[in-house]
Amino acid sequence: LEMLAELAPELAHCEPGLLRSHALPTLEFVIRQGGGFTPGMLSFDDLLKSPSRDELIELALLSEKLQFDDPINIQFTSGTTGHPKGATLSHHNILNNGYFVGEAIGLVAGDRLCIPVPLYHCFGMVMGNLGCLTHGATMVYPGEAFEPLAVLEAVAEERCTALYGVPTMFIAALDHPRFAEFDLSTLRTGIMAGSPCPIEVMKRVIERMHMREVTIAYGMTETSPVSFQSGTDDPIDCRVSTVGRIQPHCEVKIIDNEGHIVPRGTAGELCTRGYSVMLGYWGDEHKSREAIDAAGWMHTGDLATIDDQGYCRIVGRIKDMVIRGGENVYPREIEEFLYRHPKVLDVQVVGVPDVRYGEELCAWIIPREEGSLTEDEVRAFCQGQIAHYKIPRHIRFVDSFPMTVTGKIQKFLIRKKMKEELGIDDASTA
Numbered sequence: 471l472e473m474l475a476e477l478a479p480e481l482a483h484c485e486p487g488l489l490r491s492h493a494l495p496t497l498e499f500v501i502r503q504g505g506g507f508t509p510g511m512l513s514f515d516d517l518l519k520s521p522s523r524d525e526l527i528e529l530a531l532l533s534e535k536l537q538f539d540d541p542i543n544i545q546f547t548s549g550t551t552g553h554p555k556g557a558t559l560s561h562h563n564i565l566n567n568g569y570f571v572g573e574a575i576g577l578v579a580g581d582r583l584c585i586p587v588p589l590y591h592c593f594g595m596v597m598g599n600l601g602c603l604t605h606g607a608t609m610v611y612p613g614e615a616f617e618p619l620a621v622l623e624a625v626a627e628e629r630c631t632a633l634y635g636v637p638t639m640f641i642a643a644l645d646h647p648r649f650a651e652f653d654l655s656t657l658r659t660g661i662m663a664g665s666p667c668p669i670e671v672m673k674r675v676i677e678r679m680h681m682r683e684v685t686i687a688y689g690m691t692e693t694s695p696v697s698f699q700s701g702t703d704d705p706i707d708c709r710v711s712t713v714g715r716i717q718p719h720c721e722v723k724i725i726d727n728e729g730h731i732v733p734r735g736t737a738g739e740l741c742t743r744g745y746s747v748m749l750g751y752w753g754d755e756h757k758s759r760e761a762i763d764a765a766g767w768m769h770t771g772d773l774a775t776i777d778d779q780g781y782c783r784i785v786g787r788i789k790d791m792v793i794r795g796g797e798n799v800y801p802r803e804i805e806e807f808l809y810r811h812p813k814v815l816d817v818q819v820v821g822v823p824d825v826r827y828g829e830e831l832c833a834w835i836i837p838r839e840e841g842s843l844t845e846d847e848v849r850a851f852c853q854g855q856i857a858h859y860k861i862p863r864h865i866r867f868v869d870s871f872p873m874t875v876t877g878k879i880q881k882f883l884i885r886k887k888m889k890e891e892l893g894i895d896d897a898s899t900a
Contacts, residue, residue, distance in 0.1 A: 481510035556752035568600025579606035636664035688713035792821030832864035
């Protein structure tokens with residue numbers, strides 16, 4: 471409310487629905503949820519009251535015009551690589567995706583799904599809400615924003631059978647000092663998604679949170695969001711090391727830099743096509759054409775491989791790939807290796823400019839205990855286990871990573887901070 475009052479001070483002096491704001495010229499209606507009254511805002515409770523005859527007629531006329539592929543939602547991307555874009559999604563996009571996600575985790579009417587992920591994000595809105603609505607499952611919201619203790623309390627008290635979250639949320643819950651106090655034995659399934667899921671974290675979720683049927687989902691806002699998902703009965707090694715197989719009614723291909731399909735097992739850009747692909751970026755035809763080609767393929771910008779059984783492994787982002795002295799290095803591979811160190815709680819690896827090699831690897835590490843890990847220990851752990859050129863030259867110990875509000879790591883900000891610290895930019899390395 472304070473933010474809105476600052477952005478649109480005209481609210482205090484206008485009738486509800488008649489806002490004329492200098493800063494927000496297209497905004498007319500502001501709807502307030504919860505008790506109380508705020509000048510210039512409509513009450514959500516009032517909107518739910520019995521409609522008048524004229525309103526019912528107007529609703530019927532609008533319904534007659536509605537088409538299944540009309541836009542229903544402008545979902546802004548996470549902004550992990552820069553500025554968010556407004557992905558325009560249709561009824562057909564999100565209703566079907568929510569249904570198939572629920573099918574993949576075996577949701578039934580008796581399930582109780584804990585949803586700590588935000589409702590303004592596809593994870594909460596589509597995979598959570600629509601996944602439950604299309605299967606008759608119960609939705610449990612632990613709080614207005616993510617807080618690990620609230621999640622543990624909600625799962626235990628509500629006897630939840632399923633739990634959603636991004637990896638950082640699961641890590642926070644697992645490492646909460648009161649974790650052992652809560653009975654999580656009712657948990658069976660759920661989804662870990664939103665950013666790369668470390669193998670070691672996945673194993674801990676299965677073993678310590680009793681989520682024996684937990685799945686990994688992969689996608690992006692522009693694809694409603696899920697394209698790949700593991701199955702509840704997939705072998706454990708497939709569930710902890712891949713993002714599963716393609717969702718029903720979607721197509722996929724992996725291409726090289728020239729746009730040619732690569733052989734199975736070869737890394738390339740992942741492209742998807744089908745009902746789930748967005749209508750486009752709202753008000754940005756140029757960006758829409760860049761993302762979706764003339765044949766309808768959505769270019770994800772992710773590097774991936776697909777094996778002979780159809781399981782997909784995400785290698786990394788094309789923009790994240792580090793080229794060190796002519797060698798291609800995928801940060802995800804280094805992260806997965808460093809997660810095995812018993813003193814590493816979380817880790818992110820990026821490329822930073824280097825005069826000699828063009829780029830060097832930099833690891834930001836959150837230790838399990840402050841001061842418990844040294845740079846020499848990290849390098850000794852890597853020595854002889856991974857190629858010498860994959861050992862991070864720069865290692866920093868931090869308390870947290872820059873994140874979006876949905877819990878995704880903003881690697882471009884890590885890279886920016888390191889460039890400032892090192893006093894070098896990309897032009898210096900050309």
